[in-house]
Amino acid sequence: MGHDQLENEIKVLRAKHDLTQAELAEQVGVTRKTINTIENGHYVPSTVLALKIARVFGVPVEEVFRLK
Amino acid sequence: MASESAFSREVEKLDRQRDRSLSWFLGSFLLWTLYAIGSMYAMLIPEKPGLWVLGSVFVLSMGVWVFFLGRYLWIQSRIRMDPRLAETLNDELVRIAWLRAMSAGFWAMLAAEVLFTIWRMAVNLLVGLGLIPLNPVVFVDIRAPLVLAVGVGVTIGVYLHQRRER
Numbered sequence: 001m002g003h004d005q006l007e008n009e010i011k012v013l014r015a016k017h018d019l020t021q022a023e024l025a026e027q028v029g030v031t032r033k034t035i036n037t038i039e040n041g042h043y044v045p046s047t048v049l050a051l052k053i054a055r056v057f058g059v060p061v062e063e064v065f066r067l068k
Numbered sequence: 069m070a071s072e073s074a075f076s077r078e079v080e081k082l083d084r085q086r087d088r089s090l091s092w093f094l095g096s097f098l099l100w101t102l103y104a105i106g107s108m109y110a111m112l113i114p115e116k117p118g119l120w121v122l123g124s125v126f127v128l129s130m131g132v133w134v135f136f137l138g139r140y141l142w143i144q145s146r147i148r149m150d151p152r153l154a155e156t157l158n159d160e161l162v163r164i165a166w167l168r169a170m171s172a173g174f175w176a177m178l179a180a181e182v183l184f185t186i187w188r189m190a191v192n193l194l195v196g197l198g199l200i201p202l203n204p205v206v207f208v209d210i211r212a213p214l215v216l217a218v219g220v221g222v223t224i225g226v227y228l229h230q231r232r233e234r
Contacts, residue, residue, distance in 0.1 A: 022076045022080065023076070025076070025079075025156075026075060026076045026079070026156075029152075029155055029156055029159070030156060030159035030160070030161065031079060031080075031083050031156060031157060031159055031161070031162070032076075032079070032080060032083075033083065033161070033231055033233065034159050034160070034161040034162075036233060036234060037161060037231075037234060040234040042234050043161055043164075045160070046160055049160060
């Protein structure tokens with residue numbers, strides 16, 4: 001599965017929750033660069049990391065990530 | 069929250085320092101390799117004009133890469149001492165980036181070795197057939213530094229490329 005097949009709403013959800021990339025990174029235990037590459041669609045996170053991100057926003061993982 | 073922000077700043081600082089150390093190490097190591105190869109050819113020249121300048125660059129670039137390699141290892145040991153820092157700064161993207169970088173470095177080294185061997189065999193054949201003159205320049209053995217530079221360059225280059233800001 002190519003990276004271009006996965007879309008995400010991280011930027012929108014971060015704005016809703018007033019979170020910076022660094023703050024989200026800290027809450028899920030990764031570097032800010034990792035959040036940056038996920039947000040811009042250059043890296044597909046593991047299931048565990050995807051679930052952690054969804055948990056921070058309090059939504060199901062399908063609302064954060066979806067297939068194109 | 070204040071301590072969390074301090075943690076974020078520490079992560080960002082160490083991450084930046086770590087990548088910068090790798091960039092400086094790579095640049096100075098490639099420069100050093102270039103001069104190492106150049107000095108092998110310089111041995112063939114009876115008169116060596118400006119050799120002390122080349123020697124200074126050789127020593128200086130070696131000093132720089134040794135310094136930044138040491139700095140990188142020091143940062144890594146500092147990160148390992150704090151479990152939370154270690155988990156964050158060695159996250160899944162860092163591990164995957166190293167894995168891909170090492171794979172690319174391995175294949176690049178193999179390709180460099182094969183290409184160099186083919187080139188050497190072709191030169192030997194052409195010399196044997198008398199199509200090119202027997203010149204010591206073509207027999208300077210630059211294989212080891214060249215293959216090493218390709219391996220190190222591709223590995224670190226791919227790693228830094230994978231982790232760059234988008």
